[in-house]
Amino acid sequence: MIDELPEPAPTANEILVRVRAAALNRVDLGMSTGGAHGTNGGIGTTLGLEWAGEVVEVGEHVDRWRVGDRVMANGPGAFAEYAVTSASAVFSVPDALDWAQAAALPVGLQTMHDALVARGGFVSGQSVLIQGATSAMGIIGIQIARELGASVVIGTTTSEQKVARIRQFGADVALNSTRTAWVDRVLEVTDGTGVDVVLDLVAGELATDNLRATRIGGRIVNIGRVGGERVALDLNLHSLRRITYVGTTFRTRTREEVAEVVQEADKALGAAIATGRVSIPVSATYPLAAAREALDAMANNTHLGKLVLLP
Known part of the structure; x- marks a missing residue:
């Protein structure tokens, strides 16, 4: 169900992002019927765990990111026009990547x-x-x-x-x-x-x-x-x-542990991402209003690569 919700606001050490693309993951299927994935999920939860977009606001104590920066992350509430996430668990999006390609990568x-x-x-x-x-x-x-x-x-x-x-x-x-x-x-x-x-x-x-x-x-x-x-x-x-x-799982990790994982991956693979040596193919894109259709396609499991929503 598509619904109108208030625009979220970042707290200390968080950023608010204008979501330009959100990738589907298999856990979204369970969450779409009220299931949970770690601390995320349940009836009324905004779905989606992976997105890319532009920073539109930064919370207190955020030094690395500025308004307008292109970022991507494994973060909650991805199937929406705006999402909030921890500033320390975010990757920079290279100029060569379009939004759909970027959204497919973080997880x-x-x-x-x-x-x-x-x-x-x-x-x-x-x-x-x-x-x-x-x-x-x-x-x-x-x-x-x-x-x-x-x-x-x-x-x-x-x-x-x-x-x-x-x-x-x-x-x-x-x-x-x-x-x-x-x-x-x-x-x-x-x-x-x-x-x-x-x-x-x-x-x-x-x-x-x-x-x-x-x-x-x-x-x-x-x-x-x-x-x-x-x-x-x-x-x-x-x-x-x-x-x-x-x-291994991320469901039982702290924000600090996730931040360390992101930083290590970014350090080791940032150059490969920027040059396209590490990438995931985008199988299909859907408008946000067609999220149900995208979830059905995920359930059918005939795609190769990622399915991506474009809010």
Whole structure:
């Protein structure tokens, strides 16, 4: 439902932004029916968690941003003409990016950089496997791994038609994870050892196979669970391979923790964003009044990249 609400106002350490584009995320589907995502959500909540726009007002103690600055962020209330967010958790938008391209980036940037580097312990020269590589998160994860110097980037999908697209976004190897031999192929391209880091956007039945595909002493970072939240895990294999299994989310992080994640991602990837080496394709754009149509398209899951609203 589209409704008229008062224009929000920034408090100390916040900025008010005129939203020019807002990207959809899968969590918006649950929030659209009254569900919650961390502290966001519930009946009457303005939807949307990712946007880009112009700063129109700054709160007290905000020094970095000025009125007119182009910014993008993972922040609440994105499906609106104006949004307020913490000034410390905002990326600058390079001149080369249009609003829709910018709105598609923040969630993937901060999530996948943090998962790979801070949670996954990745260093240049290591190998990376991304489960669910044709999702927006997966696409940007491939590019981040490549940008930071991965020796081999492997991506998976459950659609044979999408295998070729994974390679287009920079993966060295693209696999269909519904095929039983996919782990054998991972071992083949890593000289029989397995990958150093797995970024898992799927979970479900892939959980034990991920253990087989990860080297002894490697790391698996679980980010998403679209394949299932509860599974039977081979704990003996987990123990034998001495794998560190890490869970990650932003729902239980403080503003200060999120700000640190944003700053680290910006420092590592700012130049790559400005030159287009790290980006997410925009599958389609919709006017704000067609938000319901956009959410239906998200539910159908036939798009590649991001769906974006233009308020």
